[in-house]
Amino acid sequence: MSDTRSPEAQANAMPLTGRAREACAVLPAAVRAEGETVIEVLRLLGCDDETCASALWFSLRKHMPAAAEEAAKHWAPTLRRLVEGQGEAEKVWALHAQRGPASGAEGLRRLLLAIIRDLRVVFVLLARQLAAMRTAMSLPEDERRELAQLTSDIHAPLANRLGIWQLKWELEDLAFRYLEPETYRRIARLLDERRSELAARRDGLAAGLAAASSHLARVLLIEDEYALAMTRAELDWLDATIGQLDDGTLIWDTATLAATRGRSAVSGDGP
Numbered sequence: 001m002s003d004t005r006s007p008e009a010q011a012n013a014m015p016l017t018g019r020a021r022e023a024c025a026v027l028p029a030a031v032r033a034e035g036e037t038v039i040e041v042l043r044l045l046g047c048d049d050e051t052c053a054s055a056l057w058f059s060l061r062k063h064m065p066a067a068a069e070e071a072a073k074h075w076a077p078t079l080r081r082l083v084e085g086q087g088e089a090e091k092v093w094a095l096h097a098q099r100g101p102a103s104g105a106e107g108l109r110r111l112l113l114a115i116i117r118d119l120r121v122v123f124v125l126l127a128r129q130l131a132a133m134r135t136a137m138s139l140p141e142d143e144r145r146e147l148a149q150l151t152s153d154i155h156a157p158l159a160n161r162l163g164i165w166q167l168k169w170e171l172e173d174l175a176f177r178y179l180e181p182e183t184y185r186r187i188a189r190l191l192d193e194r195r196s197e198l199a200a201r202r203d204g205l206a207a208g209l210a211a212a213s214s215h216l217a218r219v220l221l222i223e224d225e226y227a228l229a230m231t232r233a234e235l236d237w238l239d240a241t242i243g244q245l246d247d248g249t250l251i252w253d254t255a256t257l258a259a260t261r262g263r264s265a266v267s268g269d270g271p
Contacts, residue, residue, distance in 0.1 A: 014049040016079070020056035023071055027063055034131045035059050041127035045164065051120045054082035055128065061087075078118070085121035086128075096150055105153035109161075112154065122158060126167050129155040133174040148178035173245075191242050198235045205231060 017039065024032055038055045057075075061068040061083065072080070092112045096105075116122060129151055136144045152175040159168035177184045205228040212221055 014052060016049045016053035017056065020053040020060070023067065024056050024060050026067055027060065031059060031063055034128075034135065037131035037134065038124070038127045041130055041167070042123060045123055045127070045167075047120065047123050050076075050079055051082060051124060054079055054086070054120075055124045058083050058086040058124075081118050082121055082124070085116045085118055086124055088115045089121065089125055091115075092154070093150060096153065097146065105157070109154055109157060112158075122162065126155055126159055126162075126164065126171075130167060130171060130174075133171065133178075136174070136178060144178050148175040151175040152179065188242075188245065191238065191245070195235065195238050195242065198231055198238065202228065202231045202235060 021035075024035060027035075035056050039052050042052050042055065057068060057071070057079070061072070072083075075083070089112060092108055092115075095111075096108055099108075113122070132147060133151055136147050139147065151171050156168055156171040156175060159165075159171055205224060209221060209224050209228060212224070218225075
């Protein structure tokens with residue numbers, strides 16, 4: 001649910017985040033922008049002020065540790081635990097990079113949950129990964145694929161485990177785009193081609209009906225009206241499908257497809 005309060009009211013309601021944001025003013029613009037995206041996602045998840053602030057403090061500690069050192073002396077124990085938990089997660093990311101794609105991913109997810117002492121850290125990790133994935137197209141291809149593989153192996157399954165479906169869908173969709181770019185582009189291209197065909201058919205049918213209706217009774221045009229209505233309906237459906245593809249709510253990750261094929265084989269419905 002979106003926050004309808006004024007920016008001033010939101011700032012007053014989140015004093016810890018406000019102080020962290022002021023401290024992060026020394027960071028590069030791109031890092032600050034990613035931090036704001038993280039905060040936006042955390043707010044949508046209903047996370048508290050301390051959780052949001054911890055995300056910013058961790059960014060400051062990571063990029064400019066000296067600048068965060070003095071502020072850390074005044075952190076409450078719970079805030080310190082949140083920031084340190086994000087640091088502990090970095091060890092899991094390093095292990096994933098060493099082991100390679102999908103190797104022991106379930107074990108790494110369990111390790112992550114075992115070393116984190118505050119579940120709120122997981123929400124920060126998911127929000128940060130989503131923010132990174134949204135801008136991953138600007139990365140070199142090898143870094144983008146590595147980020148996508150980590151997302152597919154660790155973050156998307158964690159979002160699924162926590163029941164955060166919107167994050168799960170978007171994380172899986174973005175990971176699929178970067179891990180299977182040719183397949184993704186082919187599907188998008190086929191949908192766009194179909195949409196162009198439908199739009200041309202709709203326009204032709206509409207023009208023909210407009211011209212014929214001036215001298216023919218409507219009963220003689222029912223079939224054409226039906227064809228136009230069906231074309232418009234398919235076009236609306238296709239627009240919605242393309243929109244879901246673009247915003248990440250239409251996903252077909254490999255695990256889901258494999259499970260579906262498995263169920264079809266058992267039931268005898270498959271090819």
